[in-house]
Amino acid sequence: MLNAWLDGFQSLLHFKQLLFLSLGMIMGLVFGAVPGLGGTTALALLMPLTYGLDPITALALSGGVMGAVPMGGSISAILLNTPGSAPNAATCLDGYPLAQQGKAGLAIGAAASSNAIGGLIGTVSLLAVLPLSKRLVLSFGPPEFFLLSILGLVMVATASRGKMLRGLVAGGVGLMIAFVGFDQVTGTVRYTFGVQYLWDGVHLVPALIGLFAGAEMIKLWMKGGVISGSASGVRITRLTDGLLETFKHWPTVLRGSLIGTVVGAVPGVGGVVASFLSYSLTVQVSKDPDSFGKGNIQGVIAPEAAINAKDSSALIPTIAFGIPGGAEMAVFLGILVLHGMQPGPLMLINNQKEIYGLVWALTASCVLAGGLGLLFVRPLSMVTLLPAKKLAPVVMTVAFIGSWAVDQTIENVILSGVFAILGYAMSRLDYPRLPIVISLVLGAGLERNFHQTMSMSDGSLAVFFTRYICLILVACIAGALLLTPLRSTLKRLFPRTVAYPERRPS
Amino acid sequence: MNAPTRRDLLTAAGYGGTAMLLGCSAGGATLFPQRDINFIIPFAPGGGFDSYVRILLEPMQQFLPHKSNIIPLNIDGAGGGKATSQLFHARPDGYNISVVSIPGAIVLQMLQGTAGYDLNKMTWLGNMGRDPYGIAVGADSPIKSVADLVALSKKRPVKFTSTGPGSTGRAGTLISTEMLGIRSEIIAGYKGTSEYLVAAARGDGDAAVCSLTAMNSLAKAKVIRIIASFETKSSIPGVADATALGQPDLVQISQLRPVAAPPGLPTHIKNVLSTALDKALKSPGVVDWAQRNGANLTSESPEQTVQALKEQMAFIGHWKKVMGDRL
Structure with missing residues (x-):
């Protein structure tokens, strides 16, 4: 395996491969930063262009894109409260408050370094997990996916700190929206009102664009002024502080990376679960959980480390079984097939050089994109100083074009508009928006996996308690549900004598 | 010189009119295409349909x-029905064509009527090939x-993993098990x-029915085991075929990939597109790619395609009557 690892590395050390890797990285950064575009669009656009390239160059280009997208996505999440892609939504929670406090540099610096380290840890973990890939993919069936989705929904509680009831309402609405469309199990069409566009459900990316970019820009435009409090408040010098913060909080990075690796290797779960699980767990184990959501730097580090670590391990189900972990991996699967590589267990044996070349490209892109992102932090942070009346229309237009670009339908733009109004109303009425995102992402899969589990077990719920991984997941759900009330009870019974460090200003 | 009679005038008008029509037709043929053509793929990027279309684009151009x-346009949704419906309602000018999943689209039409589309009215440009089906179980089953x-089904229903209603996989599973x-x-x-084959290997169900092409890679890696091939003569040594199973009609259960245009496409445009499709499918680059990837990319003429569709419709229609809403 070591030989293949080195062969893969050497195959990238040519001018042509490095050039295409860099091109992919720049494209990934740009597409990641523009809400709605993301890695899927970038790879879909590149797919026909790779036809004339040799497989290693095509993979270097793809790896460059995939490795850089999360960094691009974190920039818009931090500066504009608008995640470039769905997994970056968790970064908004603390990244945007930091930008509002004039600490955009600190947040982007931390995002860049945690991205890079997460990517590196993800690659090393991938090496460890690869020999077990077959067992891992075959261990997760519908009961495990269902419980994993429930664990994700439990995170609604974390995403709604202090607004539990409103969070649950938002999560419930999100679940209802997630059930719109053609049910793949029963074949019934639900709540589409005869609109064919809704047959395939409410499309996630246009909905997210509306909910975040649209709503945030309406809010900003109505409020006027600038995002950051004052010009003097944008402290770009905090960039190195941001880099150092990641190293200071190494358990958070490590935890996030490991969560990303495991979740990424499970087909069909995706980056949103990885980033929210990492964020949620960091809040749970923190000594000062109340500071999250108000600009705690760990709230940026935790999801960003998980997102990039997930990218490496998501290659396992894609390559080993031809099962893409998400839309981006589905397009990547197409690129593999176009270049004569047939995804499946044999690919792990027949195309080792290409696979490891890709992993190297992905890792290099994670690290270099972080560096490139840092180079542009200064001009990018100035976005927070632009007058809202000028910034909002521009961002809104770009975001809605991104929405249209997903599959070139005007319905996407209308959907974004509807969700923008919904998001703005929720913001005005003080309802958290993230529970809707979590429910939208997990809802359809949750229902499908429950149906499948019931078909497998002839309707018996005992299946959730007779499989090892299910038992672990049930314990995790119970733990996540009980930890917060348990801590509150302990806090009440045994009041601390040592005061918490002073909370950061919100 | 005799003055032209009414008959002469009518004959001249007839010839002139015909010449004008031919001229227009020939002119149309030479004019098409004048802009980009959308090649609609009814599924998300990355799958078999997507790869097959994308590999054809350049040679077809x-x-x-x-x-x-020729621009690939993925319109995913409703098991491919969304794209087919969109194509059906598009202008018949040749600038929108689509690959259609058969028999999935037939099953959807039977389930939902012809409100979305009517396959009988579509213009068929050719078929990109057909994949025979088979049955697989987990390697350790x-x-x-x-x-x-x-024998197992006499004790309890045998569980088959599959895709959703209206899909080729589900229709193939239900019909073949009934047969x-x-x-x-x-x-x-x-x-x-891939997902439902791995699910069968994992033990979610007892077995799965799908195309042999999709099974090959997982079978070679000993994740699954193929126990039946729905070919007249099995291409896999030691695996029972339709003849050995005593059900020669199992051959009808296969994945077809015909390419369609909206109803009423002018003949000269149809000829341009079907010729380009046929030549692209036979071009050395595509043939080589298909061989390397074990893909069944072969060319069938529009007439053969229409015939194959009629056979599929009759076959599915028969089983719809037998099985009712189960299908």
């Missing part, structure tokens, strides 16, 4: 009489043959063939 781009499945006398139950909702 070369065989058009005028330089035009105690089931060794179709006889074992029949073979296997009492079956579907665990539906998997997103694609």
Whole structure:
């Protein structure tokens, strides 16, 4: 395996491969930063262009894109409260408050370094997990996916700190929206009102664009002024502080990376679960959980480390079984097939050089994109100083074009508009928006996996308690549900004598 | 010189009119295409349909009489029905064509009527090939043959993993098990063939029915085991075929990939597109790619395609009557 690892590395050390890797990285950064575009669009656009390239160059280009997208996505999440892609939504929670406090540099610096380290840890973990890939993919069936989705929904509680009831309402609405469309199990069409566009459900990316970019820009435009409090408040010098913060909080990075690796290797779960699980767990184990959501730097580090670590391990189900972990991996699967590589267990044996070349490209892109992102932090942070009346229309237009670009339908733009109004109303009425995102992402899969589990077990719920991984997941759900009330009870019974460090200003 | 009679005038008008029509037709043929052509793919990027279309784009462009781009357009949703419906309602000008999943689209039409589309009215440009189906079980499964499945189904329904209603996979599973006398139950909702084959290997269900092309890679890696092939003569040594199973009609259960245009497409445009499709499918680059990837990319003429569709419709229609809403 070591030989293949080195062969893969050497195959990238040519001018042509490095050039295409860099091109992919720049494209990934740009597409990641523009809400709605993301890695899927970038790879879909590149797919026909790779036809004339040799497989290693095509993979270097793809790896460059995939490795850089999360960094691009974190920039818009931090500066504009608008995640470039769905997994970056968790970064908004603390990244945007930091930008509002004039600490955009600190947040982007931390995002860049945690991205890079997460990517590196993800690659090393991938090496460890690869020999077990077959067992891992075959261990997760519908009961495990269902419980994993429930664990994700439990995170609604974390995403709604202090607004539990409103969070649950938002999560419930999100679940209802997630059930719109053609049910793949029963074949019934639900709540589409005869609109064919809704047959395939409410499309996630246009909905997210509306909910975040649209709503945030309406809010900003109505409020006027600038995002950051004052010009003097944008402290770009905090960039190195941001880099150092990641190293200071190494358990958070490590935890996030490991969560990303495991979740990424499970087909069909995706980056949103990885980033929210990492964020949620960091809040749970923190000594000062109340500071999250108000600009705690760990709230940026935790999801960003998980997102990039997930990218490496998501290659396992894609390559080993031809099962893409998400839309981006589905397009990547197409690129593999176009270049004569047939995804499946044999690919792990027949195309080792290409696979490891890709992993190297992905890792290099994670690290270099972080560096490139840092180079542009200064001009990018100035976005927070632009007058809202000028910034909002521009961002809104770009975001809605991104929405249209997903599959070139005007319905996407209308959907974004509807969700923008919904998001703005929720913001005005003080309802958290993230529970809707979590429910939208997990809802359809949750229902499908429950149906499948019931078909497998002839309707018996005992299946959730007779499989090892299910038992672990049930314990995790119970733990996540009980930890917060348990801590509150302990806090009440045994009041601390040592005061918490002073909370950061919100 | 005699003055022209009324008959002469009518004859001249007839010839002139015909010449004008031919001229227009010929002119049309030389004018098409004048802009980019959308090649609609009814599924998300990355699957078999997507790869097959994308590999064809460049060679197909070369065989058009005028330089035009053919742009892939993925319109995913409703098991491919969304794209087919969109194509059906598009203008018949040749600038929108689509690959259609058969028999999935036939099943959807039977389930939902012709409100979305009517396959009988579409213009068919050719077929990109057909994949025969078969049955697979997990590599460690105690089931060794179709006889074992029949025996098991006498004790309880045999569970087959599959995709959702209206899909080719589900229709193939239900019809083949009915033909073979296997009492079956579907665990539906998997997103694609790879996913439901792995699900069968994992033990979510007892077996899976899908195209042999999709099975090959997993079978070679000993994740699954193929126990039946729905070919007249099995291409896999030691695996029972439709003839050996005593059900020659199992051959009808296969994945077709015909290419369609909206109803009422003018003949000269149809000829341009079907010729380009045929030549692209026979071009050395595509043939080589298909061989390397074990893909069944072959060319069938529009007439052969229409005939194959009629046969599929009759076959599915028969089983719809037999099985009712189960299908």
